[in-house]
Each structure stands twice: as C-alpha cells, then as structure tokens.
Amino acid sequence: MTDPLPTGAIIGILGGGQLGRMLSVAAARLGFKSHIYEPGAHPPAADVAHQLTTAPYDDTDALSAFAGNVDVVTYEFENIPTSALDVIEALVPIRPGREALRVSQDRLTEKAYLQDLGLLVAPFADVSDAASLTSAVTRLGVPSILKTRRFGYDGKGQARLKSEADVGPAWRDMAGQPAVLEGFVTFTHEVSVIAARSVLGDVSCFDPGENVHRDGILHTTTVPARLSSSQRTDAVLIAAKILNALDYVGVLGVELFVTPGGLIVNEIAPRVHNSGHWTQNGCVVDQFEQHIRAISGWPLGDGSRYADVVMENLIGHDVDRLPALAKEAGCAVHLYGKAETKPGRKMGHVNRIVS
Amino acid sequence: MTDPLPTGAIIGILGGGQLGRMLSVAAARLGFKSHIYEPGAHPPAADVAHQLTTAPYDDTDALSAFAGNVDVVTYEFENIPTSALDVIEALVPIRPGREALRVSQDRLTEKAYLQDLGLLVAPFADVSDAASLTSAVTRLGVPSILKTRRFGYDGKGQARLKSEADVGPAWRDMAGQPAVLEGFVTFTHEVSVIAARSVLGDVSCFDPGENVHRDGILHTTTVPARLSSSQRTDAVLIAAKILNALDYVGVLGVELFVTPGGLIVNEIAPRVHNSGHWTQNGCVVDQFEQHIRAISGWPLGDGSRYADVVMENLIGHDVDRLPALAKEAGCAVHLYGKAETKPGRKMGHVNRIVS
Known part of the structure; x- marks a missing residue:
C-alpha cells in the first residue's frame, strides 16, 4: 500500500x-x-x-x-x-511498522540497536537479577539509573542509584521485572528531534526543541533549542539514520542529551511526542498532520518553523491557571477534555509564541 | 449565564x-x-x-x-x-442571540437595520410584486440586483437586471418570494471583517481580508487587504457598531464594499465566515476558537495576525489538484471529508502563508 x-x-x-x-x-x-x-x-x-x-x-x-x-x-x-x-x-x-515497536518496546533492545547503528548511547548493562545488578553497578558505577526494560514512561519504572546502598531497594522496586542499568551521563541539556519519514522514504525533521522536565515529566519545550549549527545537523542526521534503518513510516520522537562529546540518544518513541506539541503553533504542518500524512501515503508537508515557541505542559492543577492563560497574548491553549484533574495527569498544554 | x-x-x-x-x-x-x-x-x-x-x-x-x-x-x-x-x-x-438571526435572516430587515445604525448600504427597495419591482427599477435604475429576502447564499436566489427587459423574467425567477432590489454600487474591491464580541461585551476584530468571488462563490481571501489606515479603522468601527447594537455574542462576518465614498456594508453573517478561514494559519486564535470562546463565556483570545495569508477555496473539482497542493511549501490543506465531489460544492480550502 x-x-x-x-x-x-x-x-x-x-x-x-x-x-x-x-x-x-x-x-x-x-x-x-x-x-x-x-x-x-x-x-x-x-x-x-x-x-x-x-x-x-x-x-x-x-x-x-x-x-x-x-x-x-x-x-x-x-x-x-x-x-x-x-x-x-x-x-x-x-504504521509505523512492527520493527519500530519491537525495538522501542524494550529499553535494552533499543540501546543495543542504536549502538549498532553507530550512535552514542549512555553506558548500559542488562539486569536480570540481583547478582547482575551488582556486577552492573561495579562496571557503570554510581550514580546510575535502573529502569524496567518494558512499560516505562514519564519517569515510571525507574530508580536512581546514588550509592551502592541503593542497589537492594532498587532491585526490589523492580519486582522481578527485567531491567537495564544506565550509567550517568553528564549533559548540559536535553533536546528532541521530531522526525518524519514518508512511504516513499522521504525524511523531514522539525527544528529541535529543548526540553525541561519536572518530577520526571516533560515541563517545557523551547524552540529554537540551544544548539550549534553542527549539533543541529548532527541531530537531524541521527534521526534520519534511525528512520532509515527502521524503514520507518510516520513520526518518530528522538530524545538527545547534549554533551561536550556529542549528542547521546536517550530514547526514541515511535509516535508523535509531547516535545513536538509546539509545532501546532509554530509550523504550517504540525507533527500530528505530518504523522497522518506519512501513514496515509501522502507526501510530507512543510514543517518549517515560522515562530519561536515555548510549549508548557499543564500537569494536574496547573490547569487551574486557565483563567489567566486564556487571556494571555500570544498564548494558544490546548485542553484534552479530561473530566478529573489528578496530580501528574496531563490536562493540556499551552504554546506561547515568543516572536 | x-x-x-x-x-x-x-x-x-x-x-x-x-x-x-x-x-x-x-x-x-x-x-x-x-x-x-x-x-x-x-x-x-x-x-x-x-x-x-x-x-x-x-x-x-x-x-x-x-x-x-x-x-x-x-x-x-x-x-x-x-x-x-x-x-x-x-x-x-x-448564541449569537435571536436578534442577530432576526436581522440577518431577511435582507430587507438587515439593510434597514444597518441604515438605521447610520451605516452605508447599497440603495435598496422592497419588492413584493411585479408592480413594486417596476417602480423600484424606475427609482434605482439598471444595472441592479434582485434578491430574495430570505434563504439566499453563495449567489443563489439572485437575478441581475441589466436592462428593463430583464424585469419580467427576474420576477418570475423569484417565484412569488418577497424580494429586495439593490441598486448598483461602484466599488473597487470587497473586504470582510471577522469580528467577535464576548459575553462581557469585549470586542476583537481580525485583520480585514480582501475577497475575490468566482461564479458567485468566494474564491480567495487575501490578508492584508488593500485598505488605507483610515479605512482599516472604519472597518473595525463598523463591525463594532453592529456587534454592540445587536448585543452580540460570538463571531460575526461583515462584508464591505470599498468605494471612494466610504465602506458600504454588503451583508452580515451571524456566524463564522468563509472569508475568515485564513485565521487558522495566520493567528494564534482562529475565528472558530474565537467563536467558541465567546459563546462559552471565555475571554476572547489573541487574534493578532502573525503572517500574510492567501486562502483559496477548493470548489468542486479544484480538489483534484490535491496531489500538487499537498506538496506545496507554505500551503496548509484543510479538507472537509465530503465523499462526493460536485460542481459548486465546497470541498476544502488551502491557506498559503506568503510571509
């Protein structure tokens, strides 16, 4: 098709x-x-x-x-x-196809896959039991982060190891689930690239956005991100390499750590991504339409950016600020229509046009 | 409420x-x-x-x-x-309320209402039978346009009188419906103002757009419209006067003829308007959201324009150009999902960002 x-x-x-x-x-x-x-x-x-x-x-x-x-x-x-x-x-x-799902459903598979593509990833080790965790900590040191291989999101299924004393409790938190230990990476900031690939193999990337998290959940994405010209090129090349390797169709989110030694791939998401919501008010064609275009066999649209944007997630009772946000100049409100406000629940977001 | x-x-x-x-x-x-x-x-x-x-x-x-x-x-x-x-x-x-509907459902009522507000309208005459049409033509001359008082849109229910010989056939076309004869107005171009009024009486207008019709149906709207600074102010004041007079809540479309003698109100539409579709890709808050904000008791949003836009309607088989339009840079496609393409049917529109 x-x-x-x-x-x-x-x-x-x-x-x-x-x-x-x-x-x-x-x-x-x-x-x-x-x-x-x-x-x-x-x-x-x-x-x-x-x-x-x-x-x-x-x-x-x-x-x-x-x-x-x-x-x-x-x-x-x-x-x-x-x-x-x-x-x-x-x-x-x-669409995107099974291979993208197979790779991204398992953190260990994903890291090995990205490494095999020649991309930089955080040092990692397979953790299947208490003994392998101990030897992984010996190899990667502390601080490090233990993550379940599957079903983690928004900081869930993760435990930080600050010292070797945390090893026992962290493993118990995993409740026997296969996990991966990630070594600590010193990075200045996190950016993400929202990239798309069409049925015909054309690739198009939105401008990278700079992400700030709060309590493990994305708080803001700012475009343009602080990146040098060569880092910007690298970010796009990394995303394109992953898309082509996976013979991908649709939008892919790629989170990158910016380090003096280069861009390290934190994780990929085979779907539209929270850090791409700014495109709704910064581009003629946003990430959602780009995804639908790709999976429907349409050509990719014009994703060039016409404005600087700061996206802010409205998490839980952030949405109580709505009366002020609704009046703010340059502020586009996007609510999800969720009936009940709960702590940690994504209730909506705003895109602020800053130029 | x-x-x-x-x-x-x-x-x-x-x-x-x-x-x-x-x-x-x-x-x-x-x-x-x-x-x-x-x-x-x-x-x-x-x-x-x-x-x-x-x-x-x-x-x-x-x-x-x-x-x-x-x-x-x-x-x-x-x-x-x-x-x-x-x-x-x-x-x-x-919302908008009954008074806006009462006025705009009847061309004669609408013209008289606007005239009573001190606004310029085309010369007009009530036509209820062949005799009153003859006397109206004697007064307003030819060329002139005979329109049904009710249920007209997109050029339907209209007959042009080019000479007195057209009087008989035009009246027969009305099939006994009450009508209004409009005298000919010499105008350089048509613009429209999409204006909004909130529950609290705040008024906000989008930048006027310049309209080009084809076969009686809107073809393109271009923003900015060709208007002097004082004409631009007049356009906004006219829209605000109508909104306030009607104690209006929601978005109103006001079509204006630009003439050397001033802006003449052609017609008003108590709703979102085809000539306001450009706002989807030119403003943080578009006419549709502005309308929903108003009728929901929200404050009006920021309708300021951040780009020059040309909206083009896709009428009937215009939509066959989709493969080219989908690839065009700066071109936002909006389709209505109508299954069958028919001549004269509005199938979608595109907004072209031109700056």
Whole structure:
C-alpha cells in the first residue's frame, strides 16, 4: 500500500488519550475519519473521532472488527501487546511498522540497536537479577539509573542509584521485572528531534526543541533549542539514520542529551511526542498532520518553523491557571477534555509564541 | 449565564457542514464536547463531534432532546426556522442571540437595520410584486440586483437586471418570494471583517481580508487587504457598531464594499465566515476558537495576525489538484471529508502563508 489514502478513508488509532485526540483532529483536516481503539472509558480522543471501540487489547474479536473497519492502523503509545498487533497486522497495515515497536518496546533492545547503528548511547548493562545488578553497578558505577526494560514512561519504572546502598531497594522496586542499568551521563541539556519519514522514504525533521522536565515529566519545550549549527545537523542526521534503518513510516520522537562529546540518544518513541506539541503553533504542518500524512501515503508537508515557541505542559492543577492563560497574548491553549484533574495527569498544554 | 463553561461542557451546533466541523475541532481544543444537529446524512461535522442528532428542524422532540443535552447552542448558518429556535431557546441559551438571526435572516430587515445604525448600504427597495419591482427599477435604475429576502447564499436566489427587459423574467425567477432590489454600487474591491464580541461585551476584530468571488462563490481571501489606515479603522468601527447594537455574542462576518465614498456594508453573517478561514494559519486564535470562546463565556483570545495569508477555496473539482497542493511549501490543506465531489460544492480550502 503506497498510494495515498483517499478522502473518507478511516485511520485506526490504538489508544484514545491526548495524542490520539490530536491525531484524530489532524486526520479530519486531511479529509479522513478516525476510529479509536481504547480499553478505558470516555477516552479524550472519542470527542473528535468518527468511531470508538471500547475493548481490551486481548479481545481478538474486537481487534479483528476494528482492523477490518479501517484502512491503516497507527498508535499513540508503543506498549501495545504483541498478540494484539499480530491480530491487526493480518488484516491491515500497521504504521509505523512492527520493527519500530519491537525495538522501542524494550529499553535494552533499543540501546543495543542504536549502538549498532553507530550512535552514542549512555553506558548500559542488562539486569536480570540481583547478582547482575551488582556486577552492573561495579562496571557503570554510581550514580546510575535502573529502569524496567518494558512499560516505562514519564519517569515510571525507574530508580536512581546514588550509592551502592541503593542497589537492594532498587532491585526490589523492580519486582522481578527485567531491567537495564544506565550509567550517568553528564549533559548540559536535553533536546528532541521530531522526525518524519514518508512511504516513499522521504525524511523531514522539525527544528529541535529543548526540553525541561519536572518530577520526571516533560515541563517545557523551547524552540529554537540551544544548539550549534553542527549539533543541529548532527541531530537531524541521527534521526534520519534511525528512520532509515527502521524503514520507518510516520513520526518518530528522538530524545538527545547534549554533551561536550556529542549528542547521546536517550530514547526514541515511535509516535508523535509531547516535545513536538509546539509545532501546532509554530509550523504550517504540525507533527500530528505530518504523522497522518506519512501513514496515509501522502507526501510530507512543510514543517518549517515560522515562530519561536515555548510549549508548557499543564500537569494536574496547573490547569487551574486557565483563567489567566486564556487571556494571555500570544498564548494558544490546548485542553484534552479530561473530566478529573489528578496530580501528574496531563490536562493540556499551552504554546506561547515568543516572536 | 456569564460564567465560563467548564471543561467537558457540551456545545450544541445547528448544522453539520464544514463550519460546524471546524467549530467542533475548536471546541475540543478548549476541552468542550460538540453535539451536532443536522437533518442530512453523513454530515462532515460528525467526524469530529462527540454526538450527532439526525433529524429535521421541525422535529420538536429531537430539538428538545438536543437542547436538553447541551450547555449552549450555536449555529453554522443563519436560516434556521424560527419555530426550531423557539423550542431550543426555552431550554438553553442560543448564541449569537435571536436578534442577530432576526436581522440577518431577511435582507430587507438587515439593510434597514444597518441604515438605521447610520451605516452605508447599497440603495435598496422592497419588492413584493411585479408592480413594486417596476417602480423600484424606475427609482434605482439598471444595472441592479434582485434578491430574495430570505434563504439566499453563495449567489443563489439572485437575478441581475441589466436592462428593463430583464424585469419580467427576474420576477418570475423569484417565484412569488418577497424580494429586495439593490441598486448598483461602484466599488473597487470587497473586504470582510471577522469580528467577535464576548459575553462581557469585549470586542476583537481580525485583520480585514480582501475577497475575490468566482461564479458567485468566494474564491480567495487575501490578508492584508488593500485598505488605507483610515479605512482599516472604519472597518473595525463598523463591525463594532453592529456587534454592540445587536448585543452580540460570538463571531460575526461583515462584508464591505470599498468605494471612494466610504465602506458600504454588503451583508452580515451571524456566524463564522468563509472569508475568515485564513485565521487558522495566520493567528494564534482562529475565528472558530474565537467563536467558541465567546459563546462559552471565555475571554476572547489573541487574534493578532502573525503572517500574510492567501486562502483559496477548493470548489468542486479544484480538489483534484490535491496531489500538487499537498506538496506545496507554505500551503496548509484543510479538507472537509465530503465523499462526493460536485460542481459548486465546497470541498476544502488551502491557506498559503506568503510571509
């Protein structure tokens, strides 16, 4: 399937959170309909979708019906069970493809893959039990970070080792899950590149953004990022190398640590990415539309940046500042329609145009 | 009701075309859900709406159920039957209000209203039968335009009188409908102002756009429009005068003829307007969000323009140019998801960023 999908084609989206919601809107802008597959009730994406399937990822009948009703399947998160993907792929293309999911679902696989591509990654070691953790700490030292190989996001499934005394508690926190120990990297700041690759193999990158985290969750992304001209080129080359190696179709988020020794790949996400939300108010074609264009066989759009932007996430009760934000000049408000405000929950974001 | 609607509130929208569709998307961006009421099948707005009612405008039960399910009702077109509005208004606020609809549903009423406000309008005369048409032509001369008082749009319900010989056929074309004869106005070009007024009475106008029509349908809108500084001020003052007189809440489109003697009001539309589509890619807050903000009791947003834009409508088979348009730099594509391409049907539009 390389011909562009026609108007009225249906984009299947696994996951009904804010990313699925913004993908749905972008799909509509290009004349497509969206069908959301989501186990949870009242998903934010359903407010702007043509159709919703509420079913768990092990419901083979629901998965088959969903896959049979759509023209292509994409996803808003990478931790989709392999068994669900198998059911879907028998009926309809999944974009980005399985290889991107296989690599990014497992931190150990991902790091080895990136290293094999000749890219810099933090020193890492496989941790499968207490003994391998001890030997990993001996090799990589402290401080270091122990992370589950699978299902981690927004700082979840991670434990910092500040001294060797932390080794025991950290391993117990993993509750027996396979893990990876990452050595400490001294970096000045983190940037991310939101990159896209079309069905025909064309690659386009948005300007890198500079990320600031708070409590393990992305707080702000600022464009332009503080990068030298050569670092900017490197960032794009790194993203393009990964996209081409994976024969990728869609948008990929690449987080990079900026160090004196070069750009170190922190992690990749085979989907639209929180650090790319600024593109909604800084580019003619944003990351969501770029993703839909790619997976639908359209040419990539013009992702050049026309403004400086600071994206700020509204986490939990940050959203209580809405009355002031709604009045602020140059401030674009994006809310996700979540009924209940909870600490740590992403309720929305704002994009501030600063030039 | 002047408090801002909370996240999750439901915006009822009468009409499920492209304007309702883009209003739905804007509502979602502010955390609201949309409920579309539309008699026709498969309305474009349903692809991005939380809920859809398919029923005619004389179905009192369906109207009541719709009104009972939403927090405010707005509309994408002005020709809603009065009886339907009566049913709705008994249950929930309608914004913009009834006075705006009363005035704009009837060309004769509208012209008299604008004239009473001290604004310039084309010379006009009430035409209720063949005899009154003859006397109107004697007074206003030819060329002139005969228009139905109600239900006209995109050049429909209009007949040009080039000579007195056209009088008989033009009147027969009206098929007995009350009409208004408009005298010929010599103007250099047409501009429109998209203006908004909040629940608290704040007014904000987008930069005027310059409109070019083709076959009676809007073809392009270009911002900035060719206007002197004083004309620009006049345009805004005219729009504000109308908004305040109507105690208006929401977005209003005002079409103006630019003449050496001043700006003449051609017509007003109590809704988002095709000539305001450029705001989607030229402003932080576009006309759709501005409308939703106003009717939801939010403060108006920052509608200042950050780019020069040319909006081009894709009418009928214009949409066949999509493969080229999708690749064009600086070109934002907006499709309405209409299944069938028909001559004269608005299939989408593009916004070209030209600076």
